[in-house]
Amino acid sequence: MRRSIARALIRPLALAATMTAIPLMGAAPVAADSVVVGGFPIEISQAPWTVALSSRDRFGGTRAGQFCGGVAVSRTTVLTAAHCVAEEVLGAPANQMRDLKVIAGRTDLLSGEGEEIALKDARVNPHYDAVTNSGDFAVLTLAAPLPQSAVVAMAPAGDPAYTAGTQAMVSGWGDTTGGGTYAHRLHAARVRVLADDLCARAYPGGLDGVYRADSMLCAGEVAGGPDACQGDSGGPLVASGRLIGLVSWGSGCGRPGSPGVYTRVSDVLRTLKPAAAGPQRPHKGS
Template identity: 70%
Template sequence: MRRRLARALALPLTLVAAGAAIPQATAAPVAADSIVVGGFPVDVSQSPYTVALSSRDRFGGTRAGQFCGGVAVGRTTVLTAAHCMDKEVLGTAPERLRDLRVIAGRTELLSDRGQEVAVRAIWVNPTYDGVTNSGDFAVLSLADPLPATSVIGMAGAGDPAYRSDTAATVYGWGDTTGSGSYAGSLHGARVRVQPDALCEQAYPGGSHGTYRAETMLCAGEVAGGRDACQGDSGGPLVAEGRLIGLVSWGAGCGWAGSPGVYTRISDVLRTLGWSAASPS
């Protein structure tokens, strides 16, 4: 899911097709089943660090239990959105979800490709603010290691990948139209990093959310059309080969003047005391 002010809560974010009509939703994170709007099919070999979070007990087997995205930043370390671990989404405390797994190396959710790895431990950012969505990240520790080739590097503070107008790609299994059209295969959407001022204007507070440049990143297309959506929450935004953001929230999917808002990875690194080098 991706939390949205106009993107539905507890459903996967998706990449929506350009020009598609998108219904208004409530202000909340978007969880797991959707695909990227205005996107294109991607084989997981092109983004091996993109993983799906799964619980068949909670979300059923139709889409292999996928409810959010994530990104491998270490062989046993996955980043995702804090709101994906909300009791409101999972129906229970995350540590009590017995079958929480990470699906890696799989393009089609219902294929037997890749691996499903149990989550050994969950750490949710204690400074995460569910009202403003600031600090929207969590760290999952895996019971078994992923291949070294599945890991992506992270962009630290001052990295040129954060500059406005930088080309970026967001990945996920979410809603591809903004109206609940969930696909079972991985998609990507090409967007651009936008100036903080654009999201500050779009999300000044109140019912439209509050954009905070120190913890968030603005990305999308000014004219709309390409975006993350329901079910993509926690998935990666990648620029110049480095992870710069996690799908977090926004108004609608692909709406003109309402770019997607991502958790800024440089703030994740600062909060955790990590360097840009991947953890083990």
């Protein structure tokens, strides 16, 4: 899976899903909105917190209007990438999109499984920097509640799930090959949390973007391999049963030396008011 726009282009992965509707702009940090590259199909019951963002008016009905991913962190709160709900992607402010919905409880986008829920509100992190992708998250408030079983806890700062080497899973409906092969069934990939110094060396600045450990984390394999891709932006990176990242950006999909970059959830928690973050599950050592 990968960010909305081709990770190879170094731009938010959420834009990749919009390629048929919006001309791509010049190279910029790419965000993941694609299916997991090098991944495998799963059932929604294996990652019930994974949701799809949909607008058939904007993106057509071929894939139920899916253009980004998201993750349920409370019964009425979904997190996604800020770049997913940018006006340049949606063509209008998110709160003015009548058919902008969250699809929950659905493995196959073309099935009638699960439910499609309208939004009451969409709030972009006021500190989001579209140039650096720092603070790349938005908070969506649902018009109807999800079951508690669809909610995943957010890992706070200091949680061992952030430790380098930890196994994690990313899930979404994005590009599965890095070449524009979008899946309509949910996919996942197993990746490892990577050390901040390795990520900083991979993205020191310039055209490939700059890694900021305070608001980002990266995951994958140094030699390349399983990764998020276009269309996966905003989707969940979960380790030890807790949410640690949101698919954000990267350079290409699954490339050696170019791991996927995720919004660090501990930074989301720091930024959000307690009421917006939803209930938290204590972790070992807390």
